[in-house]
Amino acid sequence: xxxxxxxxxxxxxxxxxxxxxxxxxxxxxxxxxxxxxxxxxxxxxxxxxxxxxxxxxxxxxxxxxxxxxxxxxxxxxxxxxxxxxxxxxxxxxxxxxxxxxxxxxxxxxxxxxxxxxxxxxxxxxxxxxxxxxxxxxxx
Amino acid sequence: xxxxxxxxxxxxxxxxxxxxxxxxxxxxxxxxxxxxxxxxxxxxxxxxxxxxxxxxxxxxxxxxxxxxxxxxxxxxxxxxxxxxxxxxxxxxxxxxxxxxxxxxxxxxxxxxxxxxxxxxxxxxxxxxxxxxxxxxxxx
DNA sequence: GTAATCCCTACTAAATTGATAGGAATAATA
DNA sequence: TATTATTCCTATCAATTTAGTAGGGATTAC
Numbered sequence: 001x002x003x004x005x006x007x008x009x010x011x012x013x014x015x016x017x018x019x020x021x022x023x024x025x026x027x028x029x030x031x032x033x034x035x036x037x038x039x040x041x042x043x044x045x046x047x048x049x050x051x052x053x054x055x056x057x058x059x060x061x062x063x064x065x066x067x068x069x070x071x072x073x074x075x076x077x078x079x080x081x082x083x084x085x086x087x088x089x090x091x092x093x094x095x096x097x098x099x100x101x102x103x104x105x106x107x108x109x110x111x112x113x114x115x116x117x118x119x120x121x122x123x124x125x126x127x128x129x130x131x132x133x134x135x136x137x138x139x
Numbered sequence: 140x141x142x143x144x145x146x147x148x149x150x151x152x153x154x155x156x157x158x159x160x161x162x163x164x165x166x167x168x169x170x171x172x173x174x175x176x177x178x179x180x181x182x183x184x185x186x187x188x189x190x191x192x193x194x195x196x197x198x199x200x201x202x203x204x205x206x207x208x209x210x211x212x213x214x215x216x217x218x219x220x221x222x223x224x225x226x227x228x229x230x231x232x233x234x235x236x237x238x239x240x241x242x243x244x245x246x247x248x249x250x251x252x253x254x255x256x257x258x259x260x261x262x263x264x265x266x267x268x269x270x271x272x273x274x275x276x277x278x
Numbered sequence: 279g280t281a282a283t284c285c286c287t288a289c290t291a292a293a294t295t296g297a298t299a300g301g302a303a304t305a306a307t308a
Numbered sequence: 309t310a311t312t313a314t315t316c317c318t319a320t321c322a323a324t325t326t327a328g329t330a331g332g333g334a335t336t337a338c
Binding site: 003004005037039040043057058059060061062 | 294295296297298299303304305306307
């Protein structure tokens with residue numbers, strides 16, 4: 001299952017991308033428009049900012065904005081920040097590889113074999129989808 | 140993350156497929172060979188039997204066996220039994236479709252748009268992979 | 279009738295998820 | 309400078325899920 005965190009994060013990013021204004025958008029407004037608990041959204045946007053996907057401005061009239069244009073924001077990056085590793089098992093993870101304790105030979109392991117294919121096909125989707133693709137009505 | 144249940148289930152199925160004997164295999168032996176807690180594996184194999192993927196024989200010299208040849212056992216079926224719906228959100232699920240409470244227009248929803256693609260690509264892998272593919276050293 | 283095996287139910291500890299609460303720090307503006 | 313609006317940070321918490329464990333009933337081979 002996709003976590004609420006990721007779901008909310010994607011919705012928020014799309015909302016910001018669609019706004020296209022120069023002004024930063026406030027958590028309160030995004031939360032209201034997208035029906036997301038405000039405090040929860042606050043922590044999610046903070047995560048996205050720390051990851052370099054969003055920028056922020058503090059104080060009155062502050063808020064969040066995209067660091068790059070939607071066309072340049074890849075889902076690989078967004079999903080890794082929000083949902084964690086794309087691979088479903090560490091032994092097929094590109095960025096967080098870890099050998100299984102039990103596994104004697106990875107090449108013989110059926111779990112490894114199957115999940116490697118799933119990772120590749122999912123990665124292919126994320127690598128070819130930008131925030132712009134998700135933000136346009138048709139696409 | 141892939142659950143241990145699914146991981147163990149896949150390993151057990153592969154183990155059975157590789158054995159190829161006429162005799163049913165016992166939980167105790169599979170558990171020992173694949174380093175899986177026996178009682179846990181028991182409940183997993185029971186699930187697979189109830190789903191029609193495994194058959195069982197009770198009593199002394201009993202055990203589990205495949206209901207079909209490995210070539211005919213598709214990962215779509217196995218994964219749905221072990222891990223649940225393949226879609227990461229109910230609104231893109233083929234078999235368990237459910238509309239989101241909040242979502243006004245699914246065609247505008249970025250989460251829907253992205254997860255639909257992920258579902259399709261994952262489904263494509265599972266539909267084209269059989270237990271036989273996972274059981275052979277090369278493949 | 280005994281031993282080996284699957285079958286079934288119930289319970290539990292640990293981790294994760296989806297929040298909520300409270301306030302500190304910062305910036306605009308009157 | 310005081311006020312207000314906002315992000316930033318830490319801590320806490322309830323519900324759910326996961327990964328098992330425990331105990332014994334039912335069935336079959338021998």
